[in-house]
Amino acid sequence: MKKVFYLLLMISGIINAQKLRITYSAKCKTDLNLEKINPQIMVLDFVDNKSIFREMIDRDGDSLKINNGSPMNSTGFENQYYVKKNLAKERTEKIITNSENNFLLPIDEKLNWKILSDKKKIAGYNAQKATVNYGGREWTAWFTSEIPINDGPYVFCGLPGLIISIEDNKTEYVFNLIETKKNCGELYDARKQLIDIDWNQFEQLAINYYDNPNREMEQKIKSNKVFITDAKGNRIDLNIKQMNEERQDYIRKNNNPIELNHKINYQ
Numbered sequence: 001m002k003k004v005f006y007l008l009l010m011i012s013g014i015i016n017a018q019k020l021r022i023t024y025s026a027k028c029k030t031d032l033n034l035e036k037i038n039p040q041i042m043v044l045d046f047v048d049n050k051s052i053f054r055e056m057i058d059r060d061g062d063s064l065k066i067n068n069g070s071p072m073n074s075t076g077f078e079n080q081y082y083v084k085k086n087l088a089k090e091r092t093e094k095i096i097t098n099s100e101n102n103f104l105l106p107i108d109e110k111l112n113w114k115i116l117s118d119k120k121k122i123a124g125y126n127a128q129k130a131t132v133n134y135g136g137r138e139w140t141a142w143f144t145s146e147i148p149i150n151d152g153p154y155v156f157c158g159l160p161g162l163i164i165s166i167e168d169n170k171t172e173y174v175f176n177l178i179e180t181k182k183n184c185g186e187l188y189d190a191r192k193q194l195i196d197i198d199w200n201q202f203e204q205l206a207i208n209y210y211d212n213p214n215r216e217m218e219q220k221i222k223s224n225k226v227f228i229t230d231a232k233g234n235r236i237d238l239n240i241k242q243m244n245e246e247r248q249d250y251i252r253k254n255n256n257p258i259e260l261n262h263k264i265n266y267q
Helices: 002-017 056-066 199-211 215-222 240-253
Strands: 019-028 040-047 050-055 083-086 091-098 101-106 114-122 125-134 137-144 162-168 173-182 194-196
Touching (some): 040 056, 091 199, 101 199, 114 137, 125 162
Parallel strands (some): 101 194
Antiparallel strands (some): 019 040, 040 050, 050 083, 083 091, 114 125, 125 137, 137 162
């Protein structure tokens, strides 16, 4: 019995020491009026029981920043999918980036999984079905014990195997495994200077941004720190009011967040 126990510990240690890069295709229907949704590529990097899930463009930006490059910064507060997990400490944190600021939003909602007996093959793996409620949505997941890490896309984790497919009951959010690669995952944890917030503060920050999405640019223009010229070098005056209205219209149209229970009623 002791030999079996030590063997399990050794296997667990090997798994935890693995570097995995897991790529998902994600369909996120943030605008309910759209009939067709173009899939996004998102990546879960798993190293020693810690992971970061993000869009591929964010992963590339973090890699650039780590290597002294110039990363692309997100703007706004809605529909960001950047999540850090520490599985050993059962800690899940959502990172919201707006311009130069990174905000840390703890995810405290518990994932009370119900594992079902249904099984099928997905992407070449033997998978089993599980369900959970999160963010005001009902989710159906398929996990495989053939990749024995209890992680998955976005905030989802805690099953006895990797989540290779998960979708809400309206199929507005769908994540499907594309591929896994061993020994090549790198966390590229570039977002460390974080401002702690809760959901109430998140809502207030989002509303403040919505009220004037181009506030920072407007201030820089007024102080002559930023100006735009045409091909001949002539200065162009930006119509900030029009820019704000266009951005506000976009935010209202794309107001179907993954955490539906934290949807903001923009006026």
